[in-house]
Amino acid sequence: MNKKWMATLAFSxxxxxxxxxxxxxxxxNEEATADVxxxxxxxxxxxxxxxxxxxxxxxxxxxxxxxxxxxxxYFATGSGEEIVGMHPNSYSATENSILAKLAxxxxxxxxxxxxxxxxxxxxxxxxxxxxxxxxxxxxxxxxQAEKAGIPTMGVKxxxxxxxxxxxxxxxxxxxxxxxxxxAERKDMFIEEGDAAQAIIDEKxxxxxxxxxxxxxxxxxxxxxxxxxxxxxxxxxxxxKATGGIDVAAEAGVxxxxxVNMEQIYEWNPDIIYITNFxxxxxEDLYTNGIGSFDWSTLxxxxxxxxxxxxxxxxxxxxxxxxxxxxxxxxxxxxYPALFDYDMNEEIKAYYTKFYDYNLTDEEVDSIxxxxxxxAKVTK
Amino acid sequence: xxxxxxxxxxxxxxxxxxxxxxxGRFSVDFTTTVQILLSQVFPIxxxxxxxxxxxxxxxxxxxxxxxxxxxxxxxxxxxSFQGMFANPLVSADILGVASGAAFGASxxxxxxxxxxxxxxxxxxxxxxxxxxxxxxxGVGKKMPVFMLVLAGIVTTALFExxxxxxxxxxxxxxxxxxxxxxxxxxxxxxxxxxxxxAGPLIVIGGGILLAVRWRINLLTLPEDEARSLGISVGxxxxxVIFAATLVTAASVAVAGIVGWVGLIIPHVARMLVGxxxxxxxxxxxxxxxxxxxxxxxxxxxxxxxxxxxxxxxxIIGAPFFAILLRKTGGGWS
Numbered sequence: 001m002n003k004k005w006m007a008t009l010a011f012s013x014x015x016x017x018x019x020x021x022x023x024x025x026x027x028x029n030e031e032a033t034a035d036v037x038x039x040x041x042x043x044x045x046x047x048x049x050x051x052x053x054x055x056x057x058x059x060x061x062x063x064x065x066x067x068x069x070x071x072x073x074y075f076a077t078g079s080g081e082e083i084v085g086m087h088p089n090s091y092s093a094t095e096n097s098i099l100a101k102l103a104x105x106x107x108x109x110x111x112x113x114x115x116x117x118x119x120x121x122x123x124x125x126x127x128x129x130x131x132x133x134x135x136x137x138x139x140x141x142x143x144q145a146e147k148a149g150i151p152t153m154g155v156k157x158x159x160x161x162x163x164x165x166x167x168x169x170x171x172x173x174x175x176x177x178x179x180x181x182x183a184e185r186k187d188m189f190i191e192e193g194d195a196a197q198a199i200i201d202e203k204x205x206x207x208x209x210x211x212x213x214x215x216x217x218x219x220x221x222x223x224x225x226x227x228x229x230x231x232x233x234x235x236x237x238x239x240k241a242t243g244g245i246d247v248a249a250e251a252g253v254x255x256x257x258x259v260n261m262e263q264i265y266e267w268n269p270d271i272i273y274i275t276n277f278x279x280x281x282x283e284d285l286y287t288n289g290i291g292s293f294d295w296s297t298l299x300x301x302x303x304x305x306x307x308x309x310x311x312x313x314x315x316x317x318x319x320x321x322x323x324x325x326x327x328x329x330x331x332x333x334x335y336p337a338l339f340d341y342d343m344n345e346e347i348k349a350y351y352t353k354f355y356d357y358n359l360t361d362e363e364v365d366s367i368x369x370x371x372x373x374x375a376k377v378t379k
Numbered sequence: 380x381x382x383x384x385x386x387x388x389x390x391x392x393x394x395x396x397x398x399x400x401x402x403g404r405f406s407v408d409f410t411t412t413v414q415i416l417l418s419q420v421f422p423i424x425x426x427x428x429x430x431x432x433x434x435x436x437x438x439x440x441x442x443x444x445x446x447x448x449x450x451x452x453x454x455x456x457x458x459s460f461q462g463m464f465a466n467p468l469v470s471a472d473i474l475g476v477a478s479g480a481a482f483g484a485s486x487x488x489x490x491x492x493x494x495x496x497x498x499x500x501x502x503x504x505x506x507x508x509x510x511x512x513x514x515x516x517g518v519g520k521k522m523p524v525f526m527l528v529l530a531g532i533v534t535t536a537l538f539e540x541x542x543x544x545x546x547x548x549x550x551x552x553x554x555x556x557x558x559x560x561x562x563x564x565x566x567x568x569x570x571x572x573x574x575x576x577a578g579p580l581i582v583i584g585g586g587i588l589l590a591v592r593w594r595i596n597l598l599t600l601p602e603d604e605a606r607s608l609g610i611s612v613g614x615x616x617x618x619v620i621f622a623a624t625l626v627t628a629a630s631v632a633v634a635g636i637v638g639w640v641g642l643i644i645p646h647v648a649r650m651l652v653g654x655x656x657x658x659x660x661x662x663x664x665x666x667x668x669x670x671x672x673x674x675x676x677x678x679x680x681x682x683x684x685x686x687x688x689x690x691x692x693x694i695i696g697a698p699f700f701a702i703l704l705r706k707t708g709g710g711w712s
Contacts, residue, residue, distance in 0.1 A: 116548050224488070224557040224568060248683065257684035258560060260567045262438050265430055266405040292570035294437055297430040 045178055048171065049136050049154035056151075058180055060084045062129035064119055064141060066155050069133050070106060071099055071314040072169065075321035075354070076176035076185055080106035085127040087114050093276075096373060098363060099313050102355050121148050131179065153179075157318070158234070165237035165327070166193040169319035188354065189321070196324040197241060200331045203338045204243040213334050215244040216269035216300075217317075219256045221280040223291030226264065229256045234318055235273070242330040244271070261293050271334065272300040274308050276315040279372035282306035307333055311370035312347070313355070325350055329368075343368070389661075392447050392668040399443055399676040404683065405434045442569040442679070443672060445577065449566075449630040450640055450671025452581040454663040456623035457641030458648060459588045462656040463619050465599040468528055470641040471627035475534030477638075479508020480631035482538040485545045485558045498576055498632035505628025508534050509620055563687030564637040566675050573633040584626035585664065587618065592660040595619060639692040640671055643700045650703060670696075 044052045062085035063069040070090050074080045080103030086094070088111040094100060100107060113123035119141050124132065125148055132145050136154035145152040155175065158168060170193070173186040217235035220227035229235040230246065230253030239246040247267040253259070274280050285295040285306045295301045310329060314320035328346055332339040344364045351359050359367075400416070401409040411427050415435045418425065425432075457470040471477050483504030487497025516530030542562070549555040588595075594615055597605045605612045630637065648662040671688075674695065678686040 220556070222557065225560060226568075227556070251683035253683050258556075258565075258567060259683060260404070260438070260679055260685050262434055262679065263404040263683055265434055265438075268430075291568055292437075292572050293568075294433050297428075297433055 045153075045175075047136075047153040048156045048175065049142075051154060053131075053151050053153055055131060055179060057130040058082065060128060060130040062113070062124065062127055062132045063087060063090060064114065064132065064134040065138055066133050066135050066157065067093065068314045068318050068320055069155065069172065070094060070109070071097075071321055072172045072319075073176060074099065074103050074106065075189070075313065076173045077180050077182055078185060078356075079103070083109050085110045085113060085124070085129060087111065093311075093314060096371065097311050097314060098351075098357075098359070098367060101363070102313070102357055119144070121145065124148070124150065158232070163237060163240060164197075165234065165241050166190075166197075166319070166323050169321070169323050172319065185354070189324070192324045192350070192353075193327070196327045200242060200327060200339075203331075203335070207243055207335070207338075213244050213270040214247045214267065215239050215271045215273065215334070216247050216264065216267060218272055218274045218278070218280070220278040221274070221284070221290050222278070225258045226261065226293070227256050227258050227278075228253060228264075229275075230254050235275075238317075238326065238330055241327060242334050244334050265298070268298055269300050270303075271305045271307070272298075273330075273333075274306065275317040276309055276311050276370055277317070281372055282308055305333075308370060310368050312367045321354065322350070388665045391665055392451075392672060395669050395672050395676075396443050396447060399672055400435060400439050402676055403434065403439060403680050405430075407431045407434055437570075441571045441574045442566050442675065445566055445569045445574055445633065446672045446675040447668035448574075448578055448581045449634050449637065450644075450674075451664040451668035452585055452626040452630050453637060453641040453671070454644035454648075454667025455585050455588050455660055456626045458645035458656070458660050458663040459592075459595060459619050459623045460641075461645050462592075462595045462659060463598045463616065464527060466528065467646065469531070470645075471623065472636075472638060472641060473528060473535070474531040475508040475512045475538060476505045476624050476627045477631055477636050478535045478538035478542065479511075480505035480628040481562055481636050482508075482541050482545070483628075484561065484632060484635070485542050485549075488554055488558050488561070489545050489549050495576070498573075501632035502580075502625075502628045504538070505631060506621075506624055508538060509624045511537075513620070560687065561635040564635040564689040564692075565678070565685060565687055566634050567679070567685040569633070577629040577633040580629035581626050584622040584624075584629070587622035588626070589660055589664075591615065591618060591622075593657045595656040595660075634688065636689060637671065637692060638689045639696040639700075640667055643696050644670060646700065647703060 042054050042056050045055050047053050059082055061073055061082045063073070063083065064087055067087055067090045070080070070083050070086045071094070073083055080099075083106050086106075086109045091107075091109065091111045094106055110127055113120055113127060121144050124145065129150055132150045132152045133155055134142050134145065134152055136142075136156045139154075142152050142154050153175065155172060156168070170186070170190055173189055177183040177186045217229045217239070218226070219229045219235075228248045230248035230251070232254050233256060236246045236249045239249075247269055248257075248259075251263075251267070272285065274282065274285075280290060282304075284290050285301050286304070288295055300306055310316045310322075310326070312320065312322040312325065314322070316322055316326040316329070320326070325347055328339070328341065329343055332341070332343060344361070347364050347367060348359050351357050401407065401412045407415075407427075411431060412435055414423055415427060415432050417423055419436070453471065460469045460471060460474060461467055480501040483500035483502070484497040486504070487500040491497070512527065512530045512534045515533055516527035546555060546558055549558055594610060597608060597610050598612065598616060598619070600608075602612050627641070644667040645659060645663050648659045648666055652658040652662050671692075674688060674691045677695075678688055678691055
């Protein structure tokens with residue numbers, strides 16, 4: 001009796017496995033094997049984990065948990081054709097950003113290989129990537145992809161030793177230009193970023209430490225939790241680079257953490273920035289629209305100094321190709337009297353220079369005032 | 380227990396509340412705090428800022444009241460379960476109520492967002508969980524108590540698996556942190572709205588338990604003996620279970636899972652006053668309210684970031700409980 005059962009079970013398992021294994025996967029497997037065979041143009045590229053990765057082709061790029069990377073690829077190469085697969089969260093950011101207009105071909109990318117935040121290796125093999133980019137911290141996924149014969153680059157999102165907000169993005173562009181051999185746009189970016197920072201540093205040299213604004217980055221705001229970001233996170237870098245005081249970092253908050261309203265009262269920031277990772281908008285604070293929190297007594301709210309972080313080629317809070325613009329935008333919000341440039345013109349000029357795209361006034365407005373839907377990260 | 384000990388015990392939560400309202404991340408003078416509180420009743424000229432008043436009246440006061448209510452509620456529910464089953468191991472967490480309610484609330488956060496829906500679902504699933512446990516464990520029948528504890532473990536395992544499933548499908552940026560954080564218990568966003576939602580249920584459930592507390596003693600007697608005293612055992616059991624579940628589910632609905640309180644406070648109470656539930660229940664109310672209030676005051680004021688309650692209840696509670704156990708031998712005879 002027992003044996004019969006076992007046999008039936010084993011048979012059903014086989015049947016199930018056979019059904020699940022679709023044809024494409026097999027083809028991809030064969031192609032992958034074929035790729036390994038022709039090692040003629042193989043190059044060794046060192047990724048940010050210090051691993052040497054053998055790369056042959058660069059025509060099919062898939063990006064995983066490193067969410068801003070598809071836009072970085074586009075930025076570094078001027079082309080989105082190669083991006084054939086990306087994380088669903090990258091996709092929603094792309095779809096809701098100007099990138100959808102600059103590189104509409106990126107919207108053809110597949111997102112099927114990530115479900116509920118987990119990568120499915122067989123689905124990834126279906127896409128048959130030449131290179132797969134993944135967070136350097138996600139060692140499990142990197143190992144899995146490597147085992148499947150996919151050249152995989154581990155990339156760092158945040159380097160704590162870098163105080164400078166553009167450093168992370170620059171490192172991505174350097175890696176990308178090494179892979180593609182195109183360095184021109186990377187150099188332009190570094191130049192533009194240095195120039196923006198130089199202007200800011202020069203003007204801020206006259207500012208007294210006591211006059212610096214107290215700044216809070218609100219990462220998430222809902223009836224359930226108020227999340228802020230502190231030290232060792234992008235917010236602190238932006239604040240330092242644009243001459244503010246990060247109240248959360250000063251109070252010992254690191255990374256992103258939940259705090260209570262009383263703590264926010266205690267900080268009583270002069271300026272609050274709301275990231276693109278939450279649907280919350282400045283209006284929600286002005287009108288006390290979140291849970292039962294009362295924001296009205298905060299200085300930032302009284303003086304209407306709550307700003308939603310813009311969303312251009314990517315969310316401006318993490319590293320993005322628009323990072324020099326983020327510097328200029330934030331510096332102006334922090335010190336409106338010192339920085340009198342027209343942000344709309346700055347954005348237009350930057351987009352013409354880097355993306356060869358002439359923005360309309362409406363498009364500039366949608367960058368500066370992103371819709372709440374752009375926060376949605378799952379599809 | 381002497382009269383003055385009794386008075387001290389029941390004044391304890393109130394005294395701690397008065398101290399607690401002056402503590403927090405935002406500094407408000409103690410005298411200002413008192414003035415603000417008094418000004419709600421008496422006409423006092425306002426010498427304080429809007430912000431100070433908001434902190435005291437809108438942030439701290441509802442949170443403190445909720446902490447006392449939930450601490451008291453979880454403790455009386457735990458004491459009732461322990462008394463009813465004459466078993467020191469049972470508590471609302473162990474019978475599956477807490478995980479059932481937690482599942483309901485996670486489901487609410489996942490599907491609808493938050494607020495009333497999550498809290499309503501917490502109640503529904505908390506009750507479902509205890510019904511489920513009772514079906515497996517066979518309440519009212521001649522079943523050994525360990526059956527019920529095992530049934531509770533089964534129920535807990537089932538709902539915990541369902542919670543994991545929800546965490547698995549939840550949006551990792553926005554919803555997952557909310558669910559995870561909430562599962563560790565927090566009063567970080569406590570408001571009057573939460574108070575109006577959970578308060579009445581806790582008071583009603585707790586009131587019922589206090590009213591029948593003397594009869595809970597009888598539940599441990601053999602059934603025919605209890606019957607000879609004119610008590611319908613079956614009905615009484617269900618009343619106690621329903622009331623204790625109501626209290627627990629309402630607590631979970633607004634504060635998430637706060638572990639340990641329902642288990643250890645009744646033990647401490649028994650160490651103080653012995654096994655008679657007529658005394659154990661009221662003492663549990665006073666001790667539980669005071670305990671969770673202290674814990675929550677620590678959670679909200681020690682660091683800039685909120686500390687989840689369950690971490691503190693276990694870290695402070697477990698060693699304290701261990702020492703008490705060694706000293707008294709558990710107080711359960």
